[in-house]
Amino acid sequence: MLLFKSIMKRLASSIVVLLGLTIVIFALMKAVPGDPARLALGPNAPEEVLEHYREVNHLNEPIPVQYFYWLSNAVQGDFGTSSYTQRAVSQDIKDFAPATIELVIWAGIPPLFVALFLGVISAQHKNKWPDYLTRFLGYIFVATPTFVFAVLFILIFGYWLPVMPTIGGRLSPQFTIAPVTGMYIVDALIGGQPAAAWDAFLHLLFPALALSLGKTMQEARITRASMLQNADKDYITMVTSQGVPKKIVNRRFLLKPSVIPTVTVMGMDFASLFGNAFLVERIFNWPGLSSYGMNAILNKDSNAVVAVVLIIGLAFVGTSIVVDIVAMILDPRMRQARTR
Amino acid sequence: METNNNILEIKDLSVSYTVANVVTHVLEKVNLTVPKGKSVGLVGESGCGKTTTMRAILGVLPSNANIESGEILFNGTDVLKMPYNQLQEFRQTGAGLIFQDPSSALNPVISIKKQFLTSLKYAHKDKNYSSAQLYDKAIEALNAVSLADPKRIMNSFPFQLSGGMRQRVCIAMTLAGEKELLLADEPGTALDVTIQDQILRLIKNLVETLDLSVIMVTHSLGVIRQVTTEVNVMYAGSIVEGGDTHQVFEHPSHPYTIALMDCLPKLTGTGISEGIPGRIPDYDHPPAGCRFYPRCTYALDRCKSEVPGKTIVEDDHWVACFAAEEGKVCPK
Numbered sequence: 065m066l067l068f069k070s071i072m073k074r075l076a077s078s079i080v081v082l083l084g085l086t087i088v089i090f091a092l093m094k095a096v097p098g099d100p101a102r103l104a105l106g107p108n109a110p111e112e113v114l115e116h117y118r119e120v121n122h123l124n125e126p127i128p129v130q131y132f133y134w135l136s137n138a139v140q141g142d143f144g145t146s147s148y149t150q151r152a153v154s155q156d157i158k159d160f161a162p163a164t165i166e167l168v169i170w171a172g173i174p175p176l177f178v179a180l181f182l183g184v185i186s187a188q189h190k191n192k193w194p195d196y197l198t199r200f201l202g203y204i205f206v207a208t209p210t211f212v213f214a215v216l217f218i219l220i221f222g223y224w225l226p227v228m229p230t231i232g233g234r235l236s237p238q239f240t241i242a243p244v245t246g247m248y249i250v251d252a253l254i255g256g257q258p259a260a261a262w263d264a265f266l267h268l269l270f271p272a273l274a275l276s277l278g279k280t281m282q283e284a285r286i287t288r289a290s291m292l293q294n295a296d297k298d299y300i301t302m303v304t305s306q307g308v309p310k311k312i313v314n315r316r317f318l319l320k321p322s323v324i325p326t327v328t329v330m331g332m333d334f335a336s337l338f339g340n341a342f343l344v345e346r347i348f349n350w351p352g353l354s355s356y357g358m359n360a361i362l363n364k365d366s367n368a369v370v371a372v373v374l375i376i377g378l379a380f381v382g383t384s385i386v387v388d389i390v391a392m393i394l395d396p397r398m399r400q401a402r403t404r
Numbered sequence: 405m406e407t408n409n410n411i412l413e414i415k416d417l418s419v420s421y422t423v424a425n426v427v428t429h430v431l432e433k434v435n436l437t438v439p440k441g442k443s444v445g446l447v448g449e450s451g452c453g454k455t456t457t458m459r460a461i462l463g464v465l466p467s468n469a470n471i472e473s474g475e476i477l478f479n480g481t482d483v484l485k486m487p488y489n490q491l492q493e494f495r496q497t498g499a500g501l502i503f504q505d506p507s508s509a510l511n512p513v514i515s516i517k518k519q520f521l522t523s524l525k526y527a528h529k530d531k532n533y534s535s536a537q538l539y540d541k542a543i544e545a546l547n548a549v550s551l552a553d554p555k556r557i558m559n560s561f562p563f564q565l566s567g568g569m570r571q572r573v574c575i576a577m578t579l580a581g582e583k584e585l586l587l588a589d590e591p592g593t594a595l596d597v598t599i600q601d602q603i604l605r606l607i608k609n610l611v612e613t614l615d616l617s618v619i620m621v622t623h624s625l626g627v628i629r630q631v632t633t634e635v636n637v638m639y640a641g642s643i644v645e646g647g648d649t650h651q652v653f654e655h656p657s658h659p660y661t662i663a664l665m666d667c668l669p670k671l672t673g674t675g676i677s678e679g680i681p682g683r684i685p686d687y688d689h690p691p692a693g694c695r696f697y698p699r700c701t702y703a704l705d706r707c708k709s710e711v712p713g714k715t716i717v718e719d720d721h722w723v724a725c726f727a728a729e730e731g732k733v734c735p736k
């Protein structure tokens with residue numbers, strides 16, 4: 065009950081955050097120099113056509129009114145037309161977002177468990193070889209930029225040991241998958257095409273790995289540090305001194321308070337993948353939101369930029385809600401704090 | 405053999421901590437004996453090594469601590485040399501520790517019920533209690549420390565309880581384990597006097613009825629006098645005076661003990677005492693001789709470089725002090 069109330073409060077407050085976000089984005093869009101009508105219609109368009117465009121798109125109204133029009137359209141999923149692809153931005157996003165979501169989920173969720181596992185192993189074998197190995201690899205992986213991994217993977221797994229489809233993309237051309245969710249692995253499984261699902265998985269595996277290796281190791285380090293810090297706390301000494309076996313102490317009493325910081329960091333890492341996957345998406349030819357957004361920026365396609373920024377903002381807000389809920393489940397003190 | 409009657413004997417225990425590559429020698433050859441069924445006091449200022457001694461007994465020192473030498477004999481077996489399984493058994497049935505700081509001794513994200521029942525399950529591992537029996541035992545223990553509404557407390561998280569309640573929960577958890585030896589590290593310092601009194605009486609009662617042995621760690625001489633039959637006065641990691649509580653209180657012989665007693669506010673006294681000038685020495689460079697030497701009003705030249713040995717004061721009372729040995733210490 066307390067948990068439900070806290071979650072409701074959290075959702076309500078995030079609506080305010082999102083509204084604020086739209087104002088900022090809209091203001092930025094207006095602050096960018098250049099006539100939107102001219103940008104949309106090109107340098108040779110006659111003045112009457114430009115005027116008509118302004119009239120239709122409410123560009124002659126005061127900015128707050130323009131914001132209202134824009135917001136009411138945006139709420140209905142209409143972000144205008146992309147000047148670069150010449151299609152509705154919403155349609156573009158419908159095509160690109162599932163690819164990114166699929167990539168981000170695979171780069172975000174399984175690595176969390178790997179990170180927790182490595183962190184726990186590392187802490188339990190402090191200053192022994194599993195710890196040294198994890199920390200050594202950790203330094204290397206954290207310090208290596210994602211695109212370096214991407215290039216290395218293509219070199220190693222594309223050419224030397226050809227297990228990976230080097231053309232990139234999401235699927236080999238011989239397969240077609242009926243779209244259901246837009247996420248190919250799931251769709252292929254729903255459509256009863258295990259071979260296509262495996263192919264989609266291979267396409268996904270290496271970009272996901274490239275994106276997640278550094279973050280995974282960083283999260284493992286945070287888990288290790290907080291486990292070691294908590295291991296000397298009185299409440300652990302207390303149960304140890306009562307003769308509770310070490311395994312039970314670690315599993316039931318030490319792990320729970322120690323994963324809370326990792327979960328928080330992991331949430332932010334996860335959300336940042338939506339916008340930061342650009343280089344990896346480019347190298348693997350992955351038709352995702354990051355590369356779409358980057359193209360939009362390079363082509364001064366303001367409608368598309370705004371939509372992409374809004375979606376990234378949504379991802380952050382959504383993830384932080386999930387993280388808060390998980391934190392509330394793990395830490396009873398958070399529930400209390402939220403209802404106050 | 406004298407070991408027969410002693411449940412615990414600590415012999416020449418030295419413990420050091422390593423903090424930022426500096427080794428601090430906290431415990432220096434501590435000797436402490438607890439006869440079976442007796443309540444023994446350990447008194448001294450904050451930071452003199454009382455808690456370290458308690459934790460060393462259960463093998464739960466922080467990870468930066470290092471036991472340099474010594475033996476901790478529990479019923480004749482050295483705890484420090486026990487294999488893991490035997491050590492676990494010792495912790496489950498042998499000795500239990502009441503923690504000093506109630507705000508940190510309970511896991512903040514786990515319910516009292518789970519903490520309590522897990523601890524009890526292992527403390528009574530040999531008896532094969534059902535979880536309902538364990539639950540009843542826990543409720544009984546919470547009642548014994550005068551906590552109202554124990555069922556609600558069982559379903560609470562530590563942050564929902566007050567400091568005093570948390571401390572009583574900790575005390576109840578340790579007492580419910582029904583160990584042979586109770587290590588009480590300043591029990592009740594966070595409680596008001598009436599509840600503290602109640603808990604001390606509870607412990608005293610357990611000593612008398614269940615033949616429980618206790619080490620009572622405190623900086624309150626009043627508690628020592630009330631509960632213990634023997635006392636050890638600890639200063640800067642060494643025990644400087646010890647023996648029968650009455651004899652030590654009647655004829656305190658170490659300058660530190662005398663100073664400590666002078667610090668007690670007296671109902672009939674005139675104002676606040678002056679305290680003991682100076683402070684506990686730095687453990688990374690402790691004085692070579694007697695560790696109390698820099699603060700001692702009776703200090704002799706030899707105190708600077710030599711560590712005093714035991715001097716018998718009366719039949720059950722000894723002191724480690726050169727000045728006392730020469731008869732130069734006279735209580736005011």
